[in-house]
Amino acid sequence: MKPLVLPERFRLLLILTACILVFAQSAHADGPSITTGLGYKPMVQQLCAAYAQQSGVKPTEMYSGNIGQIIEQAKAGSGVSIIVSEKGTLQDSGLAFAAYEPLGEAVLVLAWRKGLHLASAQDLTKPEFAKIGYPDAKAAIYGRAAVAFMKGNNLLEPLKAKLSMLSTVPQVFSYLVSGDLDAAFVNEAIARKQGDSVGGWMEVREGYTPMLLVAGVVAGQENKAEVRSFMQFLKTPEAQRILAGNGLRL
Secondary structure, three states: OOOOOOOHHHHHHHHHHHHHHHHHHHHHHOOOEEEEOHHHHHHHHHHHHHHHHHHOOOOEEOOOOOHHHHHHHHHOOOOOOEEEEEHHHHHOOOOOEEEEEEEEEEOEEEEEOOOOOOOOHHHHHOOOOOOEEEEOOOOOHHHHHHHHHHHHOOOHHHHHHHEEEEOOHHHHHHHHHHOOOOEEEEEHHHHHHHHHHOOEEEEEOOOOOOEEEEEEEEOOOOOOHHHHHHHHHOOOHHHHHHHHHOOOEO
């Protein structure tokens, strides 16, 4: 039986297809694995997209719920290399980290639904603000910041009957957009991105411990070339532009 001889154009097409597949596989296989809480998922997605465009290597993005769940998954061996969150949260998590790259100071935001207006946080005591939400104070940095702010401004007790603690920043914001909340404490990233869907928002810069957002390298992952490469990328002007665009003070 004579061997099958393919026309030249088909052979070239097969070779080109094989090359594309190899490149695609390597681009997906060689990237670092990165995660963050859902409140900063859009920002991390932007960072990963910019890094992939610059390097040709696509990071593996791993998202779940709040940062507490992510930490527990990492302890159980999820294989994540880099976790983006507040530095104190990572340091107190019981998970070992080899290094931290500062990303900027995160800012708490107080937002309100359409049809209402807040001149200051003290306006939350007015009758029209009957339902006020904030993220889980045990698992979300903005929940802890919101509680600290309300305590420091003598608002926690007067607002106690109005308060609802929800799981994550995106969940809190979605309740605000739907009108199930009259006001809410969230992060600046989501306010900048979806602020047109609510009545307005203001930065809350004082009354809580400053929140330094970092990229933490999980211990044991620090010597991987793809991890070192991504951490270097976070220092570039492009990465800094993305961080500032998501409300971080650099």
